[in-house]
Amino acid sequence: MKPSILFVTSHSYLPQKIGGAEASTHQLCIEMLKNGYPVSVLSTLDSGDFISFKTRLKMKLHRTDTVCDYVMKYPVFRVWDLHEKLPKVINSLKPDWVIMQAGECIKLAKIALQTNGTHKVSIYVRDVEFAKHGGEYFADEKLSYIANSDFTSQKLLKCFQLKSTAIPPMVDYSKYKVPLTGTQIVFICPFPEKGVHLATEIAKNNPHLPFLFVESWSYTDEVKRYLVENVEPLKNVKLTPKQLDMVNIYSQAKIVIMPSLWEEAWGRVASEAQVSGIPVIARAIGGLKESVGKGGILMAPDATAFDWSEKINKLFSEPSYYREISQNALEYSQREVISVDHLTRQFIKLIEQE
Template identity: 35%
Template sequence: MRVLFTLGDPYLPQRSGGAQSSTDQLVRALLAEGHSAAVLSGLEGGGWVELYSRLQRRVLRRHYAVDRARGYPVFRTWDPRDAGEVIRRFRPHVAVVQNDNTGRALALARSFEAEGIAVVFYFRNVDFEDIGGDPASVRSAAYIANSRFTATSCRTAFGIRPRVIPPLVESALYRTESSRENVTFINPVPVKGLEIALGVAGHCPDIPFVFQESWPLSPERRAALEARLADLPNVRPQGRTADMKAVYGKARFVLAPSLWQEAWGRVATEAQFCGLPVIGSSRGGLPEAIGPGGLIVDAEAPLAAWVAAVRRLWDDPAEYERLAIQARAHAGRPEIQGRQQLAAFLDVLRATVSRGVSRASARTAHLLAMALLLV
């Protein structure tokens, strides 16, 4: 099959995050199975990607630019709502439309539907107000959700029943033995629980923390964070990296005090592949991702509860080893194993394409019958 993934947000390397990483690894898994895959994404200013895109669009007089820096085509544009040009160039059998916060997902889906392309909505968050309308209005679409929490939210909001397929996390990219030197907090931004992480670090001056950047920080936000960390010598900030093995290779456990309604919690899966427990909030699907391999703290709990959980895993070797064993076992559950996830994903795609072919055949037969009657 020829599969086109869409993201209204910018894509790697301009923007990194769970959706981008999961898409990249799913594309690579499809390529390894002999399928063709590409990504259609938004674009943002700055860096070689934007410069290359601007030059290519100007010289070739195209609405989209395309690059293959990741080993497969990535189509980039400022406003990816009308996919006609990409459809003509890539000729997909099916479009996997992933929701984001740009408000473009529904418009994109309708663009594909108008061109006779099968559509699969892949819900990666529950910010449904950002979809741009009701996805159930795309009558031919199929639906995937990245967690039971997300699927339940979709049923409540739209009356649809997505198939649950957790994000594909390629274990080989993360699995490593750890020296267990620090507490790692990934993505130091407010919605991911920055204030809680700062508070815990301040109450545990004997524990080394690493604050690992994930979403790009603006110069202003980075300066503000560095000012806050000036009074916390036990916290070391680290810039963005593609080598997460190096990050997890020094972590004792991961702190994930998110305030956002997490649809899944990819960092929990990555960490548990390394046998690292996770202390996370009760938000959204994060408890589903952590399971028995860590501790869940109520999102509304006072700071003292977070401090107590961190001290419990740092100070009690027996409790730490118990949860580390549970984390590794949880990472071995069948539903997050790559081959099983890919098989489930392909089942949805094939069924959706097959329904589209059947509908097209029925329309052709109907038109033929009408023509014969007129004769």
């Protein structure tokens, strides 16, 4: 019997929440199922949609606070108080492996380690915002760490002297492949930490170029005001709502820009864009140096809007230069070390060895 795996996140899960961590977890679940490994997910339940209504109805009918659905083709448990329900779900499922990721992974890992059973526990670190993970990082004989990039792995080692196995986010490239016919400069998730101020300045400085800003799933009032006051008035910028299917976005993209201010642990957008040969211009910071790499253009962390504009205009005005960067992107996306098959083998090796 192959080891069973329970993935745990204090965030909500697909399709209630759509983000890089959720998409990567789903793909990993699908691949593990294909290879005969039982998988399930435990997440926080969001309110206000059909899944919430259906889950609450099941709870009432079955007089229980832990029910699952198969919307994602495998069991997903969505609960109100995840920290309280985690031991109950572990005792019920008796998984061989409990893997924490996203949200308060440290706090959840401690709960899982204190829950009776023979299960092992891993923390899949998907960002380096360590202060937001629910406690201090620690070592335990039953606990192991997985990182989503070499950058994240080195950060864990430097900050906490904790070793980890680097397994990049899993992307099913067939789901993102589009014809290279787009005309827009695409910027996804216009948050301050993602570089919205620089992206806005670039757009203002280039009124002759078309920009597509793609909204995220949640905003603070401050970010909403910024977009209304500074982005919406720009005639060369289209602000489009959040998307379930990113193919629609990438099919419009001629270039993708990633002017992040924070240390991206990986930068899944770069991987999704490069599979179609879409050039990515990104700040050379954190894991973006890995995900973009030789397949795009890495800008110095202190590069100005003028510097970014020069590169963007060169891609628009020099077809031979565009073809060169596009080909680099395509080739970089095809490297073996980030293929679904390779990452699946890596993950299975980790599970079986431990």
